[in-house]
Amino acid sequence: NAGVMQNPRHLVRRRGQEARLRCSPMKGHSHVYWYRQLPEEGLKFMVYLQKENIIDESGMPKERFSAEFPKEGPSILRIQQVVRGDSAAYFCASSPTRPPSGEQFFGPGTRLTVL
Amino acid sequence: AQSVAQPEDQVNVAEGNPLTVKCTYSVSGNPYLFWYVQYPNRGLQFLLKYITGDNLVKGSYGFEAEFNKSQTSFHLKKPSALVSDSALYFCAVRGGQVGGGADGLTFGKGTHLIIQP
Numbered sequence: 337n338a339g340v341m342q343n344p345r346h347l348v349r350r351r352g353q354e355a356r357l358r359c360s361p362m363k364g365h366s367h368v369y370w371y372r373q374l375p376e377e378g379l380k381f382m383v384y385l386q387k388e389n390i391i392d393e394s395g396m397p398k399e400r401f402s403a404e405f406p407k408e409g410p411s412i413l414r415i416q417q418v419v420r421g422d423s424a425a426y427f428c429a430s431s432p433t434r435p436p437s438g439e440q441f442f443g444p445g446t447r448l449t450v451l
Numbered sequence: 452a453q454s455v456a457q458p459e460d461q462v463n464v465a466e467g468n469p470l471t472v473k474c475t476y477s478v479s480g481n482p483y484l485f486w487y488v489q490y491p492n493r494g495l496q497f498l499l500k501y502i503t504g505d506n507l508v509k510g511s512y513g514f515e516a517e518f519n520k521s522q523t524s525f526h527l528k529k530p531s532a533l534v535s536d537s538a539l540y541f542c543a544v545r546g547g548q549v550g551g552g553a554d555g556l557t558f559g560k561g562t563h564l565i566i567q568p
Contacts, residue, residue: 340494369555378541379495381555392554427494435554436483436545437502442494
């Protein structure tokens with residue numbers, strides 16, 4: 337059973353460009369979470385999605401950031417008009433059960449660098 | 452709001468000695484507590500969790516954690532450290548409420564564990 341997959345692993349963008357980060361959850365998992373990790377910081381929750389639904393996006397910045405988890409295909413975290421402060425590691429996690437008790441399984445992350 | 456504190460940025464332990472990585476939490480209602488480990492340039496790996504029941508939880512790679520409700524703590528322990536245990540360790544909590552960010556895990560800032568040969 338393959339783990340959570342994220343691509344690309346590394347992404348370089350210039351200021352003002354768009355970044356698209358992809359996450360394929362573990363087989364059988366329908367709950368997806370996105371987190372952001374800044375250098376020397378813990379992970380910060382961004383958004384929780386189930387298939388075709390955003391359940392909790394209270395951790396998402398109000399502008400430029402969006403997420404989706406379509407019926408078919410991976411979950412996408414989209415950052416429009418990137419700025420240097422968006423440089424971070426973005427982790428996706430999935431779980432087979434809804435919160436709160438299930439553990440989350442994390443992908444290897446996408447490291448975004450904004451030049 | 453829920454929060455996690457890991458008071459030590461770094462813990463140094465000699466190989467073969469017992470280790471403890473500290474974690475305290477604040478959450479509304481019953482806590483759901485987790486420990487994860489992160490190796491350089493890798494994602495987080497699940498170690499163990501406390502949901503309910505026995506206060507001593509056993510997890511992967513010989514790690515265990517003790518839930519103490521009165522002290523709101525969930526310290527990670529291992530009786531005999533290995534050099535390969537050197538990594539970054541995160542404590543995380545989730546409360547029983549729904550929404551408002553509570554669906555995600557709230558992480559501490561992490562503790563670097565260094566095991567010296």
